[in-house]
Amino acid sequence: MKILSGLIRYSLLILLFSACITIVSCSKSSSGDNPVTPPVVSTTKIETATETTGTPEGSTTDGANADDLVEGSSFTSTITITMGATATISPATTTGVTITQSNGDVLIKSTATGVAFVVTGTTTNGSVKIYSDKKFELTLNNASITNLDGPAINIQSSKRAFVVIADGTTNTLADGATYTPFGSEDMKGTFFAEGQVVFSGTGTLNVKSLYKHAIVCDDYIRVRTGTINVTGAISDGMHANNAVIIDGGTLNLTASSDGIEAEKGNVIINGEH
Structure with a gap:
């Protein structure tokens, strides 16, 4: 749809x-x-x-799922990543989590349960890439990330990602016009995720894509709260394979193709918007 x-x-x-x-x-x-x-x-x-x-088209479901409520999950370990020419990781070590960096790109590999990542700072040619065996929380706290050869945020995990746009903050993500392939991994937009993505928080997230989609997910995207501005996308503003569910928040989408697209499922808008 x-x-x-x-x-x-x-x-x-x-x-x-x-x-x-x-x-x-x-x-x-x-x-x-x-x-x-x-x-x-x-x-x-x-x-x-x-x-x-006649009968209105589309599904009448509201897509409710208690598992999408970040307040229903417990995250007991917090790791702060401050972006820059060289990123700063605090604490430096966490059981079950390995974080490495190269040329501004931060790579996270996690097998731990209940981990929250906080990303802040600025990079003009870097990224955050996450592999995780468990669901996790990712807070954007005045983060500005531009990656000239791939996604700014690249979640290569099929687990649920709770993306919190920190209250009172403005966050910016951008990519370049060409991507450097990495094996057979999908990389279809500035913010990319393999698994479910749930946005919350009351801050602002600005996303621009020169390559393809701005926000893209191979599962479903849910927006509970927050302001998401897609300032430009070569293809779709928000693109998911299975569904896009809007419970609240503010979306301002500028895209060359569709504002919102769900390839195999429904676009669900709940409440008054």
């Missing part, structure tokens, strides 16, 4: 109206001395129009 702009309200009105007009004429005689036979015009028949009210 695709949404090209803001609030969509569905109504279906089928109006059946048919008219049949038949005009038959006789040709003019080739002899100028013969009288012209006037054309014969049939009467017009107009059938009575009928009106039928």
